[in-house]
Amino acid sequence: MTRYLYLTRHGEATPDESGLTPAGxxxxxxxxxxxxxxxxxxxxxxxxxxxxQTVGLISEHLPGVPVRVSEAAGDYVPYVPAAGELPPEHAxxxxxxxxxxxxxxGSRLARxxxxxxxxxxxxxxxxxxxxxxxxxxxxxxxxxxAPDWRWLGLNHxxxxxxxxxxxxxxxxxxxLYNDMGHLPAELRWTGFPxxxxx
Numbered sequence: 001m002t003r004y005l006y007l008t009r010h011g012e013a014t015p016d017e018s019g020l021t022p023a024g025x026x027x028x029x030x031x032x033x034x035x036x037x038x039x040x041x042x043x044x045x046x047x048x049x050x051x052x053q054t055v056g057l058i059s060e061h062l063p064g065v066p067v068r069v070s071e072a073a074g075d076y077v078p079y080v081p082a083a084g085e086l087p088p089e090h091a092x093x094x095x096x097x098x099x100x101x102x103x104x105x106g107s108r109l110a111r112x113x114x115x116x117x118x119x120x121x122x123x124x125x126x127x128x129x130x131x132x133x134x135x136x137x138x139x140x141x142x143x144x145x146a147p148d149w150r151w152l153g154l155n156h157x158x159x160x161x162x163x164x165x166x167x168x169x170x171x172x173x174x175x176l177y178n179d180m181g182h183l184p185a186e187l188r189w190t191g192f193p194x195x196x197x198x
Contacts, residue, residue, distance in 0.1 A: 003127065003165070004165055005165075007131065010132065011023070011054045023187055033182070034182040041126060043065055045069060045131065046073040047074055054159070071109060074135075078106050078110035094149075110135070113139065120168045155191075157178055160180045161180075
């Protein structure tokens with residue numbers, strides 16, 4: 001009756017995003033070591049190389065756990081709000097930020113991700129989704145029943161860990177968010193703008 005959804009952003013990517021940096025590979029390896037005793041039902045990841053390479057390194061610590069590629073775990077904008085949904089003092093900046101990303105099928109994929117990865121299940125299930133910053137923000141927002149636009153501003157470090165619990169007996173709970181306890185200081189906060197590296 002309970003699903004535990006483990007979410008992580010891929011390891012640090014090269015500037016052309018064709019794969020992982022050496023730091024990104026180390027991040028993925030350390031995350032795999034942290035997760036090695038979790039009884040995962042499956043590992044899901046988006047189709048881009050940086051996510052696939054991250055899963056390859058994590059999976060070395062999860063023998064026998066099936067790995068599935070999912071477009072719904074990919075890199076896309078999950079929701080573009082109308083200006084009227086946003087706090088007036090932030091609307092221009094937030095919409096300007098979203099203008100840099102191409103229009104696509106993000107809303108459909110975000111709904112598909114919720115159908116595939118969230119909600120209670122029969123028995124107990126642990127799933128790992130290796131994805132990208134925006135989808136993690138969207139799923140955390142959904143778990144908290146926040147307004148649709150509120151995925152904006154939820155940032156996730158490379159190879160940090162978020163865990164959400166879904167059960168029939170209580171509302172969904174965010175158990176961990178952006179946890180970097182498995183990473184040494186020099187590997188934390190990558191994927192964030194310099195001013196947000198705490």
